[in-house]
Amino acid sequence: MDIRTPPAPAAGAAGAVIEDRLSAPLAAVVATARRRASLGGDREVDTAHLLHGLLESDAVVRAFLGGGGPQTAKLLGYLAQRSIGYGLRWQDTVETSGRPPAAGPATVRLPAGWSPAAAASLAFALARAEARGAERAEGVDLFAGLASDPECRAADVLRTAGVDVRGVAAGLAVTPHCQVY
Numbered sequence: 001m002d003i004r005t006p007p008a009p010a011a012g013a014a015g016a017v018i019e020d021r022l023s024a025p026l027a028a029v030v031a032t033a034r035r036r037a038s039l040g041g042d043r044e045v046d047t048a049h050l051l052h053g054l055l056e057s058d059a060v061v062r063a064f065l066g067g068g069g070p071q072t073a074k075l076l077g078y079l080a081q082r083s084i085g086y087g088l089r090w091q092d093t094v095e096t097s098g099r100p101p102a103a104g105p106a107t108v109r110l111p112a113g114w115s116p117a118a119a120a121s122l123a124f125a126l127a128r129a130e131a132r133g134a135e136r137a138e139g140v141d142l143f144a145g146l147a148s149d150p151e152c153r154a155a156d157v158l159r160t161a162g163v164d165v166r167g168v169a170a171g172l173a174v175t176p177h178c179q180v181y
Helices: 024-039 047-057 059-064 070-080 086-090 116-131 139-147 153-160 165-173
Strands: none
Touching: 024 047, 024 116, 024 139, 047 059, 047 070, 047 116, 047 139, 047 153, 059 139, 059 165, 070 153, 116 139, 139 153, 139 165, 153 165
8 A cells, every 4th residue: 555666557557656656745645645544444545535635735725725714624624523423424435436537648556445536536636747747746636636526525525615616626627737836
């Protein structure tokens, strides 16, 4: 489950090492998500774990949600109570994705322990970074992947907190060159 473990080669991916395709801040978010899943007794890293890490550490992502104000606090509250209430309905279930599998150079297979939706969101992030000519995906790329999958757990948390997920996804789709601070 270590992000530094090279993934099994996927069609068109040439077996690229995942960590070489993530910015340092995004690699830290992924490590935090893995740690949070492990500490919570979850079998897989899912999109809610990834969203939690992004909200805690990525100013660009928080900017899309109003700059880290009350809405971000509400989201973090929902995510923090995952093990005692909000996320109990997810217990012992596998998070799947509503999006078709990615194709092309950004296709990636992660080590065991990732939900299909989390893997699809990361593949989306890598493809988005490639599309703008970047060597590494940033947090905003992953956030775009989470927001673009209306069936993932992260989108469910966002909607519950009153976020217009479709509006966020549309905004991210037209701003592929977000300033990263």
